[in-house]
Amino acid sequence: MALGFIKKVFTFGREKPAEEQAPAEDLTGVDAPVVDVSPASEPAEPASPPSVPSGHLPDEGGDRLEGEAPVEQEAQSQADASGAKEIEAAETSGSLEVESQEQPEDRQAIEPEQPADPEANVVSEEHPIEPISSLVGEMSDRTEGGEEASANSDLSSKNAETPTAPEPSFETSEPSVEAPNLPKGFSTAASAPEPVPEAPKQKLSWFQRLRAGLARTSSQLSGQIAALFTKRKLDDQTLQDLEDLLIQADLGVETAMRVTDTLASERYGKDVTSEDVGRIMAQEIAKVLKPVAKPLQLDLSHKPHVILVVGVNGTGKTTTIGKLAAKLSGAGLKVTLAAGDTFRAAAIEQLKIWADRTKSDFIGTKLGADAAGLAFDAFQQAKANKSDVLIIDTAGRLQNKAELMAELEKIVRVLGKLDPDAPHTVLQTLDATTGQNALNQVEIFRNVAGVNGLIMTKLDGTARGGILVAISAKHKLPVYFIGVGEGVDDLEPFEAEDFAHAIAGTGAVNSQ
């Protein structure tokens, strides 16, 4: 392919390509591509504001349960046919890959003539793009075991499931921007989400799934509570035993004390049933969770609203991005996904499959390339293609690896050069099975990357779901969604009451 054409593709959407080659200090002066937000200038955008479908997206292969095998085959064949091919091409050519769902002919693997790193002239020695072979050792730092990394590498087809329509409820934050009907779990400052009646059966089904997911947490706890309160009046020793029990269940000291204090004030010296304890526990847990159960607020005046997703390896970043993209694009928003996890080929492939499935644009680069450079380019491309939302994946990293955390800091810094407010949302995914370590993860990622919202994954089947209560009490960061499975539907807006009841093993209030 002629080099001239390749250059054009590489600089797609950039008005001043020469400036992009400037050193980092000059980046503040880089003119971001002018984004015309008027609908008329967006030929590929829907003529009417995005609307939330009431049912599922058009079925592309059956739902998760019924169509699992075909979807996996399809995902695998897609990976073989396109994703893997392009990634392979990118790996060998050192390319930046930009795929537009609207302009598939623009998908090219190209030779960059300049470093992808926008700070390259300044930091190239500090953060050189490393050969893949040298990354192998470093990748072992990012994973607690080789098995996990290789296990994750097999996930792409597993995760490529047909997206289904989001439950309605988004908000946008700028009055001047036409607010779409956002899926449930998102909001904007300007408009309250329109209450859309939901089928009770579907909602109940969700709560049943939440209950099932947290069954190990709640049954373990309620079994111990029942044993503690058999034929005993409430005295100091019982209260102390209960407090210990709640702390062991990862709920945290603060919440454990709230429960015992309330219980003591109501029932001290009297008979207590495990139902009494469950009721008070649900009530006190809900009090802790309500202030953090918030919708993810999108400011669509940014065009795009940039969401950076960070977290320890294997916590579910890529899967969660796919689930979010399905919700957003299902609501009619234009979404771009950027594969900032440049350390794991399977992660790039996995995100590419999610982009295809969710009809999102995809931006990737070669394995081992500078992640901050990719984030910078992705931001420019997402501006140029008038995306509403850009979601950037990052490589998993242990919070105690200073060098890797510095890389994350650099991604945030570089995005801020194109928009001082970017990234507008820094989402951290937390694996519920981690237990107490998650508290420390939030502390460090928050300090380094400015995490301003959480998503807890893998709440299905863990006995450690109580940790979300301790994290909420300590960090008070918004919890936007929770993941209760690997499928595209298995991400739900976080509901304080539902969660509290599911943990306490009591009846749901919201979901009935």
Ligand SMILES: Nc1nc2c(ncn2[C@@H]2O[C@H](COP(=O)(O)OP(=O)(O)OP(=O)(O)O)[C@@H](O)[C@H]2O)c(=O)[nH]1
């Ligand atoms: N059971 C369950 N599995 C999940 C959930 N979310 C993600 N997973 C699975 O967790 C594994 C890791 O998910 P990824 O999305 O690859 O995690 P990641 O954080 O991107 O991983 P790295 O790129 O290695 O940092 C995959 O097998 C996912 O399918 C969830 O809510 N429940």
